[in-house]
Amino acid sequence: MPGVHATARIRAAADGRGGTSLPVLDSDGPLALRRTRGGADEARVMLVGAMSGPLGGDRFAVEADVDTGARLHVGSAAATIALPGQLKDEAHYAVRLTVADGGELRWLPEPLISAKGSDLHVSTQVDLAPDARLVLREEQVLGRVGEEPGRLTSRLAVYVGGRALLDQELACGPGAPGGWDGPAVLAGHRAVGQLLVVRPEFRDNPVAARVLGESAAVLPLAGPAALVSAVAPDGLRLRRVLDEALAALNAR
Template sequence: MDRVTTPGGVRARARVLAHGDGRGGTVLPVLEGEGPLAVRRTRGSGAEARVMLVGAMSGPLGGDHFTVAAEAARGARLRVGSAAATLALPGQDKAGARYDVRLTVGDDAELHWLPEQLISAHGSDLHVTTRVDLAAEARFLLREEQVLGRSGEEPGRLTSRLTVRIAGRCVLDQELACGPGAPGGWDGPAGLAGHRAVGQLVVVRPEFAADPPAARAFAEGVAVMPLAGPAVLVTAVAPDALLLRRLLEEASDALG
């Protein structure tokens, strides 16, 4: 599908739907994207289907509004990544850009949401919302990584909100605002403390209900915190994207 351009910027959507095939595999009856949100199936592993988001143009720019929806229905095993980092840039439209992500996972289904970093370039203004709705017996892994500014530049304005619900119950609802115009203290000792890369993992497994991971400092700049459900949140800050990825991967391995 072609992109839709309006005076307020580009509007684009992508949608992925995965189902179990009844034989231990996963099928993708819906795999569609518009303009800058190209969607490609890649080689999977075992029962898992893999999908890649491929940026077909720059953005999001000021005034753009992108929406991505991914659903793993009963019996599906789905992994979604991206081919490159997302770069938020200023545009001719002075309005901020929006990037909305909607993730849904059914019972006896699993979704790994593993995009590359989001980079907030100087002069940009991006609001990201990620909403996750999980069934009681769903399995889920989310990795978010945000980099404030390219090498040697100050960041743009970035606001990111993440909400996770399990069986209709909210277990996580948090917002991070960084950059020019963000509430005071975002870069202070109680915030990012001068770091320019921040990320998190959300891991949901039914077995965590009976045996949740303990709250602890995993490494310098990394904290593990069980949530009010079969879920755990890992948060990390680092001076750069490379170290941030390594810290999150180590925490993910430690959680099994």
């Protein structure tokens, strides 16, 4: 039988009173969206997995649109675990994010764990207006404790004002191009992640490139953005590095 196909949708809009409303909050199948308590001007949404997956052959998608003047924070209740299924087909998880001028999106899900035998392709596309704001975190853990990883391919493409800001892809696990676990890529680490921060003020005051500890770096991008890339032995240490980097960027 075919895999599960599901698309969840969010739209955040300014409510005219200094806050943010959610005119669209549509769950679908295993992708359940729940509004939680947010700040005075921010709407907060939690993505709750209603079943295991994605499994082989599944096609999941999450779409979020942030209108002018709205602020949206999206997280997840738990890690997403890519699992093998009865179908041997590749599973797909697509994220599509759009932020208008004056809007702000904080996309901070829990990690994605690639379990042994799984085959998942994750694609994230972000379209930002020139004066939009974004904080986006991606964390990927290769295998559960004491387990070999599945195959994981992840692509992140970000555009600001229609111009490419970042377009990169990483493939890991069995069948991935050689060298993914070598010294030039993961160097034997089991967790890999990145933090992308886009702010209009970075145009005139760009972030300085620097190394963070032994396995992370901050890089200014050719646009109003900074990228933090990191590897770590496990997901807990990866989160610590990315949290410290975000705190440093917020303190500028």
